[in-house]
Amino acid sequence: MPELEPRSAAKPQNWLWTCRHTFEPTLVAELAIRGVRAHPVLPGLVQGQVMTADVRQALAELDAVYALQVLPEAQLLRGGSIQQLALQVVEQVQPLLIPGQIDGIDGPVAHLPGPSWGLHGLVPAQLKGNPQPPMQRRVTLIAQAVTERLRQTARIVLKQKVKSGRPQLLVQMLLTEPEALWLSIAPVLPLPPQQAWPCAYPAGLADVADDDLAPASSFRKLHEALACMGVTPQPGDSAVDLGACPGGWTRVLRQYGARVVAVDRSPLAAHLLADPQVEFKAGDAFAWRPAQSVQWLVSDIVAFPERIVELIAAWCGQSLCSNLVVQMKFKGEPNWPCLNAALAIARQHGYFARAKHFFNDKNEVTLMACRGGDGG
Ligand SMILES: C[S@@+](CC[C@H](N)C(=O)[O-])C[C@H]1O[C@@H](n2cnc3c(N)ncnc32)[C@H](O)[C@@H]1O
Numbered sequence: 001m002p003e004l005e006p007r008s009a010a011k012p013q014n015w016l017w018t019c020r021h022t023f024e025p026t027l028v029a030e031l032a033i034r035g036v037r038a039h040p041v042l043p044g045l046v047q048g049q050v051m052t053a054d055v056r057q058a059l060a061e062l063d064a065v066y067a068l069q070v071l072p073e074a075q076l077l078r079g080g081s082i083q084q085l086a087l088q089v090v091e092q093v094q095p096l097l098i099p100g101q102i103d104g105i106d107g108p109v110a111h112l113p114g115p116s117w118g119l120h121g122l123v124p125a126q127l128k129g130n131p132q133p134p135m136q137r138r139v140t141l142i143a144q145a146v147t148e149r150l151r152q153t154a155r156i157v158l159k160q161k162v163k164s165g166r167p168q169l170l171v172q173m174l175l176t177e178p179e180a181l182w183l184s185i186a187p188v189l190p191l192p193p194q195q196a197w198p199c200a201y202p203a204g205l206a207d208v209a210d211d212d213l214a215p216a217s218s219f220r221k222l223h224e225a226l227a228c229m230g231v232t233p234q235p236g237d238s239a240v241d242l243g244a245c246p247g248g249w250t251r252v253l254r255q256y257g258a259r260v261v262a263v264d265r266s267p268l269a270a271h272l273l274a275d276p277q278v279e280f281k282a283g284d285a286f287a288w289r290p291a292q293s294v295q296w297l298v299s300d301i302v303a304f305p306e307r308i309v310e311l312i313a314a315w316c317g318q319s320l321c322s323n324l325v326v327q328m329k330f331k332g333e334p335n336w337p338c339l340n341a342a343l344a345i346a347r348q349h350g351y352f353a354r355a356k357h358f359f360n361d362k363n364e365v366t367l368m369a370c371r372g373g374d375g376g
Pocket of ligand 1: 215216242244245246247248249250263264265266283284285300301302303
């Protein structure tokens with residue numbers, strides 16, 4: 001008899017990661033540190049081979065800082081028409097979505113609910129921030145055709161489909177050419193406080209609205225971080241903004257209704273200084289501490305990474321905030337020792353900590369942490 005292959009045998013699979021275009025080499029280098037040989041395939045897209053029998057474990061291990069999104073176990077489908085591509089997607093997806101049955105030997109039959117699932121249609125130019133990328137219409141039509149076919153063949157699974165938030169299973173379709181579609185079907189790792197990996201946003205890109213009154217374009221970075229965390233400041237929350245001038249981040253915190261203490265050597269924009277819910281403190285942001293723990297610490301200070309490690313150690317060490325969003329800026333290559341030290345220190349003090357390089361980040365990364373993993 002031929003030897004049976006063990007069910008858990010790991011086979012190399014194609015994984016794709018998206019990133020801010022021009023940061024492909026940085027992501028490739030990071031994946032190499034994590035043991036994956038990868039290469040850039042398109043602007044904002046990196047491909048590598050992953051050998052694993054456990055997708056969830058690999059997802060946790062390959063939550064790369066420079067990856068905005070991950071498409072695990074992606075397979076390349078080819079089809080001459082929208083319907084041909086949609087049919088292949090349905091053939092792969094449908095068996096995974098159908099609710100299960102456990103036969104009761106003497107008693108009634110029990111039903112297992114099918115997983116909640118999400119469907120993302122992606123195209124390459126989207127990864128470069130193009131708001132009207134070519135082939136967007138085609139991938140949208142494929143997504144519609146998938147839904148329509150499921151309506152005909154397995155209507156029940158449409159009830160489990162979610163438009164936003166964290167589904168249990170994420171189906172991602174990346175159309176790289178009109179007749180070539182990468183399909184990834186993967187479990188979603190729920191991470192605290194409300195994060196998900198793969199990311200809940202298509203291509204890992206949160207939709208950040210323009211704000212003509214923002215005193216600096218950096219407001220986009222904080223919006224991306226909050227969208228990634230899945231939690232936002234609540235009205236009346238206390239927040240501290242270190243290195244706040246001219247006030248892009250302070251304005252975001254105020255838009256959510258938080259009371260803000262803004263610390264900088266230079267003053268804020270006049271309309272923020274006039275806001276009674278904003279208290280401006282002129283001085284050294286590294287030396288400033290709140291009298292009581294606050295809900296949010298945010299910091300966009302331009303400083304050496306070592307100083308940001310000290311800042312995280314001081315604030316997390318004394319539990320001075322429930323949630324934090326802190327930028328770590330680099331000159332040249334990412335400073336991995338400092339970034340890893342900052343994450344480790346936050347974790348040692350009971351915070352769930354993660355870092356991402358967002359679409360609006362320059363040569364910097366965003367550290368996000370929440371106390372006790374509950375975001376509260
Ligand atoms: C990139 S800007 C912050 C932009 C701000 N997040 C916004 O959206 O408007 C960095 C700020 O950090 C401030 N800064 C740098 N070192 C500081 C320190 N030791 N104490 C206080 N402010 C500092 C600078 O004055 C500068 O205003």
